[in-house]
Amino acid sequence: MPLKPPRAWLDAALLGITLLALAGGGLARWLGLAETARLAWNASALLLAAWLAAESAARLWRRQVGVDLIALLAIVGAVSLGQALVAAVIALMLAGGRALERYTERRAERELRRLIDRAPRFAWCYRGGLLEQVAVERVRPGDRLLVRTGDVLPVDGEVIDAMALLDEAALTGEPLPVNRGAGDAVRSGGVNAGPPFDLRATATAAQSTYAGIVKLAEAARQSRAPSARLADRYALALIPLTLAVAGVAWLLSGDPLRVLAVLVVATPCPLILAVPVAIVGGISRCARRGILVKDGATLEALARVQQLFLDKTGTLTAGRIGVRTVESAGTYAPAQLLHLAGSLAQASPHPVAQAIAQAARERAPLEPPQAVRESAGAGLCGTVAGREVWLGEHGYVAAAVPAEPWSGAMLRRMNHELLDGSFVAVDGAMAGAVLFDDRLRQESPGALRRLRQAGIRRIVMLTGDRAEAAQLVGVAAGVDEVRAGLTPAAKLAAIAEGRRQGVTMMIGDGINDAPALAAADVGVALGARGASASSEAAGVVLLVDRLDRVAEALCIARRARRIAVQGVLAGMGLSLLAMLWAAAGLLPALAGAVLQEAIDVAVIANALRVLGGRAPPALGGAVIDRLREEHAALAPVLQQVRRAAERVASDPPAQARSELDALLRGLERQLVPHEQADEAQLYPQLARRLHGEDPLAAMSHTHREIFRLIHLLQRMVADLAGGVTVASLEEIQRTLLRLDTVLGLHFAQEEELYHSLDDR
Template identity: 55%
Template sequence: MSRWWRDLSLLLVSALALLAGGLVQAAQQPAWAALIWAVGSLVMALVLVVEIGRRLARREVGVDVIALVSILAALGLEQMLVGAVVALMLATGRALESLSRQHAERELRALIERAPRHAWIQEGSGLREVPVDDVQPGQTVLVRLGEVVPVDGCLQSAQATLDEAALTGEPLPVTRYAGECLASGVTNAGSPVLLLATRCAAQSTYAGIVRLAEAARRSRAPFVRLADRFALGFIPLTLLIAAAAWWFSGDMQRVLAVLVVATPCPLILAVPIAIISGISRAARRNILVRDGQVLEALAKIRQVFLDKTGTLTGGHAHVQSVEVQGEVLPLHLLELAASLAQASSHPVAQAIVRAARLRGLLPTAPRNVQEIPGQGLAGTVQGHAVRMGAVGYVQGDAGTGAWTQARLQELDYLAGSGCFVAIDGQMKGVIRLADNLRLEAPHTLRLLRARGIEKIVMLTGDRLETAEMIALTAGIDELHSGLTPQDKVHWVQEGCRHAPTLMMGDGINDAPALAAADVGVAMGASGVTASAQAAGVVLLVDRLDRLVEVLDIARHAVLVARQGVWAGMGLSLLAMLVAAAGYLPALLGALLQEGIDLLIIGNALRALGPLPGIGRNGMPCVDIDRLEDEHRQLDRVLADLGQMARDFSRRPADKARADLRTLVAGLHDLLERHERDDERRLYPLLSHYLPGEDPLSAMSHTHREIFRLIHLLSRMSDDFNRGHALPGADEVQHQLIRLDTLAKLHFAQEEALFRSLDRR
């Protein structure tokens, strides 16, 4: 029998006993009424005896002892009605606690119950439905519209439209292409697709998340034992007040009244309900807290250690620019490189393919592809021999020329990486890549300091030059680079000696450090990784600012729990003193204690509600989604702007004129229209949610400067295309650089602003 049904049965027995005894008493049968009330009291007493016996076997003394003593005292003094009322009071409190637990665990249960139970296996020309646990790697799985992907696998269909909100929090459907890996737990939002299973269900992403959820749901918060430690002082105090009441009055009814109002339901209820409510609230925000001990430890954190790659940065390479030498065009070089990169699953290769598609290029199928892991790719594309990868692999025995050496120096200065490309045996260009800092990272670190975090440290195995750029941009207090996993453990342990410490990471190499910290936080949705298994908290949404939110939730839940403990003990102590003085009869005391219980339960449930002083400021989610979607639609024109800002003056004259004309048209149609729409509709709306008379005046000024530069470029384009002596290519490039710099800064500011308002 489940805890809920057992407590509900006790409540029904206690209520029926009290009601039946009352009816018999009204029928002038006091002896039978007393017997019925006694039976109801004894049932509760027997349950308490069994539970207390089990706790004593574990060498634990709990608050249930006082409840048992009060029922036995009522029966011993032949106050059967009082005993029945106390039994009903306890049964009501237990039932309410179970109901609260069920409500608080709803999100955790929903996560577990969402796991798929069956899968469709394609065999030959037919389909066979099998239990999801029977799916083996190498089998082809069909996922229909609306179904949850049952196992991790590689997409075989041309493309798939997926709802990944359950794992990443992304509100919009995401398109994946053939060859990409799909994580179990995402929902197919488009046509049926086929995937090749790469893991069995037990080893897949969603199964790992479910295991973590089940562990959190089953756990009993150690903070509850803190309530039992309170009871170690509360029990002797209760007995002392009861003894004093008997000593000064000789009236056992006062003793009974003291014991009745001392029944420690507030102590029993306040802590577990508040803690589990906090865990549940975190789960609603896609933050999985392993147990109550972790939640309590979170509330004490004063130092934060962060990994770099995948935590402070997005963990994915992005193409920043394409640098070329000779007559080859940047987009043509990117198209050739992307065509060859299609044959590789390496993250850099996939980033190049994504960049080509973003710019509207159509990669062609390569031939005779050869890949050397860690070095690069070689093959034939459109009749050209193309080689791409590390400079040594691409350059071969020809040595490093002046142009290549200059590009290597630039990459070193910018703390980035590059994929060099040779065509028909000649070095033609380099594709610059970087793992960008998360947009929300600086804002998150400022919020952490506002929450009382004393020191923020970055631990990374990356080289110092790269780590320094990220640390300076994010606002890190202390940096340690070039670390092994053992080194990370050392620094975390050193931090734990000075203050409660949190370590946050996402990779397998972070798992030892996560386990060494007072609280480990795993970044991202991959619940089967070693980092997630070692962590006490798993962020199922790929957003760094959830760290601030889980700290707020933990501190609020622990505060509510402590308030419940002290308020419950204080009210019970006051009632005991009144009862000891003879002003509170036992029966009235039992009713008063029931009211205290309800008050404490209501207070504990506050941990489920909104955090005080923290919210989304009423910002409509739809506007944030619209902005992010429009920003994504502008990626292509902004990428073209950035590329032309770097190489416009080196382009052939005819090509430069055509490219500039196309770019200006795109700036008018997309960028200018977007910014004017923001100025007319979005900014006035936002002003209502931000302090100050005109909080977005600086952003509006940037809009006006963007409009001016677009207009200037439009005039320069007209003159440049007419062949006028002025402006020259250098002057046009100068204005392109200004607009590119301003647009990047403005978009970063806008996205940081909206992420600060978005608390989804």
């Protein structure tokens, strides 16, 4: 029966006993009580030897050899030959190394308590015409249940009411709530994001989807083989080498003290100390960057990762709905349209409506809506500032206002770009649409590039979302392969397949990711927003909501492992030289112990280099906020460029000329001064924080292209004084399209750069 790992308090107790025994024995020796000193030193050494013997026997039973075997032989040999002080010193070094290593592993075997705690304990069940709260274990197929707003669905079932609005992001990764009609099957673990509805149970709690996810996560964690300790892997070479040198010393001299001296200088304190010190140092550096690495074995495995699997929603993307753009049919300006839609949307608890209201509220105070009527899951209408406003799905709004070709074109665009949107009608006419999506994280592309630079050779996105949306995100982020529409079990199978090809890392944040996080060699959870299930299943938790910290963790882990290996090899090399001297009779056991301590100090000093290293460059928070505010202020100008690029050739000539003049004024007064200030003031400041001789050369080139296109546009518009022609407008449109493309790319690059330098 394999022994279980000792508790942290036991290692701390052994360290305390050996330290007190060594100090107490030294004091007794100084007072002339030589026998008392010998007894104290021998007692502490034999106590630790007894524990090592039990552990070594358990390891040998499992056909494993540990680094502690040489230390055990050295302690027993020292005690047998009357070298009590030598034995006590070895015991202290060994106990210190074990306590240090165990400190890094205290949280290694946590159960998935938070995942289990999230599971519903009770359900509201109709019994005899009355509503009764019952334990979820008592729910049986066929029972009629009430699911209140905000409740987690307790069991799998069928919707009885006409409509249910469910947030299934934790199960499928789909960021938007989904509508389920009467008779539709729903799964436990989803959250009711709409009004209360009735549910007919089709399975017991133990047979439902959520319980299956918990079982998968627990089974995956138990089946994952623990990584061998780095020190133990080197011990496989050190142990036979030590025994061979000791055997040669015995054959040549027949002196047991020479054998003891060989064992003493071979005592693997460089292995016992260098590795845990470097690993703890790596864990400490990660913690300073908001990265919680739960144990040393995880950091070692992280340093050897070759393949990366990651979720989409909440991992590559922000995991929440955000307004992407406001499109106007022409009557109202986008800002005015957003203000009307947001004012009405604040009356609805629907997540999409709340996202629209929040986006509008960030620009201006909202109006109080009146006479609001809502169709659950479809849309709402009401009066805002004296105007009748409709907001919702196209079918809902189109049923209230006459159809227009504009809305059909917008639907096609939304389909092509895989966008969701809410249409807006004002005073009986289709006025525009608010488009939204789950945006790609600003740091995602850069984070994946850094991971590749750090040695990741394959990146695969695993998601339960639909294939079209997943492919779009995958292309934008730069992954190698996209696997969409996956269940938790399918993600688990993909991880198992990957592990056969190399060391794997899985990054996720949802409940459906917990089994895959537990099964991967290294699971990384984005836990900043309280993703408790994935945090408990993972070995690494990001306490800040930034994907680029994974690349930092990987670099820190590889540096820590590299320094640990350097210390081990240097320590083993020095120990080998000392062993040869001891075998030749030139190094007594006590002198060997002192020399071994000197080697230990050097190895520890080298291992502490892990705590150093330059932190990623950062800008002050005020600078970052100012830059973002400037970009936000320029958003209307960019929208003007986009609108002109889309319509200038089809607008009436007089209207086109007027809009172009207004656009040029905005470019000259706002955009050009901003870019000139960036080039003259900001970029030199940024260049000092980045690597390379001229790290911002490409972005400076983009500035020059923007200035060139604006200058070209000015000349083209000036030529319109001689008369507006279709050909001239088409030429201007081509220039505007180039300018729109360059501006969009340039602003995206700058925002990604600013985000990477924001260390808050």
